Amino acid sequence: MSNLEDAMRRIEALEAELDELRTKVGNTEFLAGAADRDASELRAALRAHNQTLNALRETQLEQGQRLGTLEAKVGTLEAKVDDGFAKTAAGLQEIIRRLPAQA
Template sequence: MSEMDELRRRVEALEARVDEAMAERTTTHNLAVGADRDVAALQVQRRADMQVIRALRETQLEHGKTLAEHGKLLGALVSGQVAMMEQIGTLTGQVGSLTTQVGAITDHLGIAPPEQPREEG
């Protein structure tokens, strides 16, 4: 083989390796560009997710305050109802006592109590 043939063969081999390297570089560049786009899309999605999480947190805080207010209102209503039931019990006892006293007074005076409404039938 002549020196020129050897040189031609080596140049062809070198050109093939350069072509391979350029193809690999193009592939690597395309992968890097795709990865960069993916990362950017993930960052946008992460920001959106964080906004949703913040909004949910705010909503939970508002609901917590509302529930606390409702709890206080309900507690006040129950307390009021218990107090009212105690007063009704006291009044019922007083009415019973008054009825007994009126009966004793009418017996003592010898008068008949007012008639109960009669059932017609």
């Protein structure tokens, strides 16, 4: 075998290896692009989840404030009802006291 034939075989082997490497690079670029798109979609989904959680937090804070106001109003109403029942009971006791005793 001559050096030329040996060199040609080596060149052909290198060209085949180069084609294989080009295919692998193309596949790698495709996969990298897909991974980048997936990561972008994930980031967008996480942003949406964070926005939802922040909106939920704001709603819960507002509801907590409203609940505090309602609790105060209920406490005031309870006091008024208790006072009204106490006055009614006292009035009934006074009526009973003034009724003539039956023997």
